[in-house]
Amino acid sequence: MSATLIDGKAFAERTRERIARDVTRLKAEKGVVPGLAVVLVGDDPASRVYVASKERQAREAGFHSVTYRLSGDVAEAEVLKTIADLNADPAIHGILVQLPLPEGIDSWKVILAIDPDKDVDGFHPVNAGRLSIGLPGPVPCTPKGCMMLLEDTLGDISGKSALVIGRSTIVGKPMAMLLLAANATVTIAHSRTRNLAELGRQADILVAAVGKPHFVQGDWIKPGAVVLDVGINRLDPTEEYPKGRLVGDVDFEAARAVAGAITPVPGGIGPMTIACLLDNTLAACQARLETGSE
Numbered sequence: 001m002s003a004t005l006i007d008g009k010a011f012a013e014r015t016r017e018r019i020a021r022d023v024t025r026l027k028a029e030k031g032v033v034p035g036l037a038v039v040l041v042g043d044d045p046a047s048r049v050y051v052a053s054k055e056r057q058a059r060e061a062g063f064h065s066v067t068y069r070l071s072g073d074v075a076e077a078e079v080l081k082t083i084a085d086l087n088a089d090p091a092i093h094g095i096l097v098q099l100p101l102p103e104g105i106d107s108w109k110v111i112l113a114i115d116p117d118k119d120v121d122g123f124h125p126v127n128a129g130r131l132s133i134g135l136p137g138p139v140p141c142t143p144k145g146c147m148m149l150l151e152d153t154l155g156d157i158s159g160k161s162a163l164v165i166g167r168s169t170i171v172g173k174p175m176a177m178l179l180l181a182a183n184a185t186v187t188i189a190h191s192r193t194r195n196l197a198e199l200g201r202q203a204d205i206l207v208a209a210v211g212k213p214h215f216v217q218g219d220w221i222k223p224g225a226v227v228l229d230v231g232i233n234r235l236d237p238t239e240e241y242p243k244g245r246l247v248g249d250v251d252f253e254a255a256r257a258v259a260g261a262i263t264p265v266p267g268g269i270g271p272m273t274i275a276c277l278l279d280n281t282l283a284a285c286q287a288r289l290e291t292g293s294e
């Protein structure tokens with residue numbers, strides 16, 4: 001058996017097209033343009049690439065998109081002032097601070113400064129709380145993208161057993177909350193978990209968010225399971241891949257022979273993250289219109 005490939009790239013493209021249509025309609029009917037502000041501190045090369053993609057895709061979808069590029073040695077107070085200005089700016093519906101922040105800047109202090117209604121990354125404790133008790137609010141983009149692909153692949157996941165490997169606040173924990181909200185029976189595994197292979201073999205849904213190439217082995221996977229590989233790892237350069245090949249956390253070829261469906265890396269979960277960021281920003285704009293504060 002060879003697993004069906006879950007094409008996150010195509011799904012993300014369709015999602016962005018739907019968002020662009022909604023943005024056009026909002027502009028025409030309400031005269032409102034969703035605004036996304038991205039704050040980049042320092043010059044981490046990977047962050048610069050991510051931010052450039054976010055800016056480009058936001059513009060392509062018709063958003064008002066602004067990026068604040070602050071130098072790596074900026075004072076924390078200056079970052080907080082930028083956030084305060086964006087909180088007060090009526091043209092901005094979503095604020096994203098690109099992580100990681102340079103040493104000397106307290107990431108939690110910065111995240112806590114974002115107006116929860118503009119927190120389109122869904123990292124603010126108010127939004128983590130909303131997610132955990134089932135209230136609507138922005139949901140972290142990567143797990144949200146995972147759920148969209150999962151529901152598209154499986155439909156109803158009620159009663160299915162799910163294993164989430166990784167417990168970060170960005171991926172693992174919110175992923176587990178979303179699966180629980182969709183009535184899956186969820187196990188969260190982490191660096192101290194002992195019987196990972198055994199847990200994997202019981203899971204109808206396996207989500208790997210670890211950050212270790214080829215970590216999940218083929219014989220950890222239940223035949224027919226859906227495997228979502230969140231990991232993005234760059235291997236050492238070779239002649240064939242002079243920049244280093246990108247791989248996920250799952251031994252893809254071995255897993256593909258056992259699983260029912262699997263996301264590739266690249267082209268699986270990765271493209272869904274920005275699509276969900278745009279979706280969260282559009283939703284924040286619509287929510288403001290509904291409360292009459294637009």
Ligand code: NAD
Binds near residue numbers: 191196210233
């Ligand atoms: P993280 O380092 O914050 O968390 C990794 C988790 O893996 C931890 O909770 C840890 O307990 C767990 N872990 C480590 N070793 C383990 C082991 N031996 N057994 C079981 N669990 C173990 O990482 P993160 O931010 O959650 O990211 C995870 C991966 O996902 C990374 O490769 C990252 O690049 C990728 N990622 C991708 C996207 C995307 O857009 N596709 C977004 C965010 C993160």
